[in-house]
Amino acid sequence: MIADIVVTEKSFGPKLLMSGIKFSIDDGEKIGVIGRNGVGKSTLFGILTGEDKDFTGEVIFKRGTVVVATKQEHHDVGGQTVLQYVLSGLPEYPELSHIIETYPETMGDDMKLIDEYTQALMRFDDKGFYQIEEQIERELTNFQLPDLAHRQFTTLSGGQKRLIEIVKIMHSHADLALIDEPTNHMDYVAKAQFIDWMQGAREGMLVITHDRDVLNEVDRIIELKDGDNASYKGNYNAYLKQNAVSTGTQMNDFEMIEKRIVNLKAKVIDYQRLKEKSRNPGTIQKFKRLEETSRKELGELQAKEKPTFWIDKESAANLNYKVAAQYDKFKAKNIRMNLKDDESRSKHVLVNVKNLSLGYGDTPLFTGANIDLREGEALEIRGRNGAGKTTLIKALLGDKTATHFAGDVTLDHHMRIGVYEQEVAPTYFTLSLEAAIEKMYLDRNLSITTTKIRNLLSDYLFTEGDGKTPVSRLSGGQKARFQLIAMLANDPQLLILDEPTNHLDLPSIEELETALAKYAGATLYVSHDGYFRDALGGDVLQIGSA
Numbered sequence: 001m002i003a004d005i006v007v008t009e010k011s012f013g014p015k016l017l018m019s020g021i022k023f024s025i026d027d028g029e030k031i032g033v034i035g036r037n038g039v040g041k042s043t044l045f046g047i048l049t050g051e052d053k054d055f056t057g058e059v060i061f062k063r064g065t066v067v068v069a070t071k072q073e074h075h076d077v078g079g080q081t082v083l084q085y086v087l088s089g090l091p092e093y094p095e096l097s098h099i100i101e102t103y104p105e106t107m108g109d110d111m112k113l114i115d116e117y118t119q120a121l122m123r124f125d126d127k128g129f130y131q132i133e134e135q136i137e138r139e140l141t142n143f144q145l146p147d148l149a150h151r152q153f154t155t156l157s158g159g160q161k162r163l164i165e166i167v168k169i170m171h172s173h174a175d176l177a178l179i180d181e182p183t184n185h186m187d188y189v190a191k192a193q194f195i196d197w198m199q200g201a202r203e204g205m206l207v208i209t210h211d212r213d214v215l216n217e218v219d220r221i222i223e224l225k226d227g228d229n230a231s232y233k234g235n236y237n238a239y240l241k242q243n244a245v246s247t248g249t250q251m252n253d254f255e256m257i258e259k260r261i262v263n264l265k266a267k268v269i270d271y272q273r274l275k276e277k278s279r280n281p282g283t284i285q286k287f288k289r290l291e292e293t294s295r296k297e298l299g300e301l302q303a304k305e306k307p308t309f310w311i312d313k314e315s316a317a318n319l320n321y322k323v324a325a326q327y328d329k330f331k332a333k334n335i336r337m338n339l340k341d342d343e344s345r346s347k348h349v350l351v352n353v354k355n356l357s358l359g360y361g362d363t364p365l366f367t368g369a370n371i372d373l374r375e376g377e378a379l380e381i382r383g384r385n386g387a388g389k390t391t392l393i394k395a396l397l398g399d400k401t402a403t404h405f406a407g408d409v410t411l412d413h414h415m416r417i418g419v420y421e422q423e424v425a426p427t428y429f430t431l432s433l434e435a436a437i438e439k440m441y442l443d444r445n446l447s448i449t450t451t452k453i454r455n456l457l458s459d460y461l462f463t464e465g466d467g468k469t470p471v472s473r474l475s476g477g478q479k480a481r482f483q484l485i486a487m488l489a490n491d492p493q494l495l496i497l498d499e500p501t502n503h504l505d506l507p508s509i510e511e512l513e514t515a516l517a518k519y520a521g522a523t524l525y526v527s528h529d530g531y532f533r534d535a536l537g538g539d540v541l542q543i544g545s546a
Contacts, residue, residue: 002027002062002175002204007047009056010040017043020228021057025176025204032215032236033208035224036308036332036505037461037477041208044224045069045178048206061176066091069178070165074153082156082164083149086136089168093132096124132171139167143190144385159185170197176204181476183211184502187385188528210506212236212531225308244315250307251326257301264298308332310507313514334507335481336459337515338488347374350415350494350522351396356407358391364404365391366543375493378516378523378538387544389526393419393496396524418492420500424479429472433462433482436471440486456485461508476503484512497525501532 007021017040025031035041046052048059049069061067068091077085087093099120107113124130137149143163148156156164162185169177183191195217198205206222209215215236223230223243230246232239271291278284309330311319316327350373357367365388373379381389391402395409397417428436434453441448457467460481466474471482480503487495495516501509513535516523527533 001025002065003048004060005048005057006059007044007055007057010043010047010054016227018055018224018227021224023222023229023231025206027175028202028204029220030198030205030218031207032218032221033206033224034210034215034221034506036507037475037481037503039224041224042072042180045180045206045208048178065176066172066174067176067178068169068172068174070162070169070180070182072180074161077153080153081150082140082145082153083133083136085153086164086168086171087132090129090132090172091174092123092127093129096120096127096129100124127173136167136171139170140164142193143167144187163190166194170194170201172203174203176206177201178206180208181211181503182207182209183214183528184499185385186528188382189384191528210501210504210509211529212506213529215239226305240312240315244311244319247309247311248319248323248326251309251323251330254307254309254330255326257304261298261301264294264301267294268298306330310334312506313510332507333461334511335461335484337484337511338459339515339518340491340520347376348412349374350412351524352408352410353396354408356392356395356409357404358388358395358402359404361403364406367406369407369541369543371541373494373522373524375522376520378525378536380533380536380538380540381524381526381543382540383543384545389543390498392543393498393524393526396496412493415494416490416492417494417496418487418490420483420487420495420497422483422499422502424471424482428482429470431471432468433457433471433474433478434467436482437485441489444490446489460485477505477508480504481508493521495519495521495523495525497523497527499527499529500525501527501529 001024003025005021005023005025007018009016010018010021021044033041033044043052047055047057049067050059068089080088087097099117103113103117103120107117128135133149140146140148143166145160145163145167148160148164153161153164162181166179166182169179182194186194191211191213195214198207198214199217205218207214207218215221218235220234221232221236221239223232223239232242234242268291271287271294275284275287275291278287309327310332311327316324319327351371352373353369353371355367356369356371357364358369359365365386366383369392371379381392383389395402395405396411397419428439431439434457437453437456438448453467457464462478462481466478471479474482480500484500487497500512504512509529509532513532516536523536523538525536527536
């Protein structure tokens with residue numbers, strides 16, 4: 001065992017976030033960390049790295065354990081290049097490098113310093129640091145970040161910085177790696193390389209992810225839920241089966257509690273009446289004690305919050321009648337997407353592209369693209385990062401900035417288009433969520449009322465307090481749900497989705513897949529999520545080399 005974690009209390013203001021977190025990590029164990037948006041996954045990582053000390057409990061690491069973690073913020077990077085940033089984050093490298101570079105000028109005949117220098121040379125070689133710069137540059141190229149090694153880290157995009165964090169982790173050779181949403185900005189080739197590294201790495205890992213391709217490669221899944229955690233041995237498919245069984249047991253326990261509450265309420269009334277009717281002091285005291293005991297137990301049971309119950313769609317379909325009825329009664333609220341799913345599809349062509357080539361400058365990004373997309377159909381645009389997927393989508397939306405444009409693009413002029421984008425437009429950042437929804441509707445000349453805003457917040461799992469929160473302060477999952485609201489605002493006939501599963505939790509991803517499977521319009525999408533691609537299906541348009 002390399003780590004033992006106990007968190008008995010972690011709060012944000014009046015909100016209790018965690019109250020019963022307890023698990024351990026074995027040497028070399030790969031653990032996926034899942035949970036609904038807002039349950040505290042990133043907060044848990046902050047506790048494990050020592051950045052967050054405002055909690056009750058303890059985190060004990062085996063002596064000598066080296067822990068590394070992906071960073072979300074990069075305020076202290078200064079003028080470091082990408083290579084310098086990665087190297088500075090590798091355990092032992094900065095210290096050993098400093099000794100090797102400076103001691104020859106200062107150690108003279110001091111045998112103690114000479115010994116330290118010799119030991120540093122041996123350790124530098126043992127760690128493979130003499131080849132590390134070349135290895136890092138090769139890894140950057142594999143992740144489609146060539147020629148970035150000597151660029152200033154602060155000039156990179158958010159997605160590029162996230163990939164650099166992964167490269168740093170891959171070369172750290174730590175005992176425990178804490179990795180937060182590693183694949184969100186990877187294309188399908190880079191993700192395959194990450195998974196390949198993950199399978200062969202000796203490090204223990206805690207990986208926050210809802211990427212089911214990654215979860216299917218872990219040894220265990222820890223789910224944060226209702227302030228507590230549950231542990232499931234095996235990968236994602238094993239988790240689904242175990243979760244269905246354990247959720248069935250939990251629902252049965254909760255139903256027994258509900259029945260006990262009804263029974264206790266009746267007993268309290270009965271004991272109260274019997275106490276009032278009695279004339280004997282001893283009998284009065286007896287019923288008074290019984291009433292107080294029942295009231296105490298009733299209060300304790302009523303104080304328990306309803307647990308969160310979720311079973312995946314496939315497992316839910318195989319539940320027996322009794323458990324299925326319980327699940328319909330108790331299942332957790334999920335996002336509600338209002339997509340037209342009638343069967344009156346005309347199948348007429350919405351998008352027609354013939355022999356299209358696009359690019360900037362003299363060299364096109366791609367050539368020979370052809371699309372024939374009709375109502376009720378789906379098309380996946382597949383290609384590596386930088387191959388031109390976004391350029392193609394922009395062209396379909398009327399963007400004419402590509403300097404190289406050849407071929408024909410025809411769209412149904414009466415078609416309404418809904419676009420899901422990964423990044424929220426900056427124009428909404430300073431607005432509250434409620435104001436952002438109102439502005440988004442009004443900017444598109446769509447009607448919006450206070451009641452509709454309230455209903456949208458409820459449908460997409462936002463609280464009243466979330467509605468008052470500036471968009472810039474929303475979590476990644478909350479911003480993703482705002483993007484879904486924006487995509488569906490105009491009741492679109494064509495959906496264009498760019499990596500829609502990033503930042504969504506597992507129940508929300510499944511709800512999105514279910515809604516899209518029944519959608520009457522056409523869907524054009526980009527996704528690195530293998531499960532999502534299998535669920536939507538459709539033809540594949542390969543942009544650039546596979």
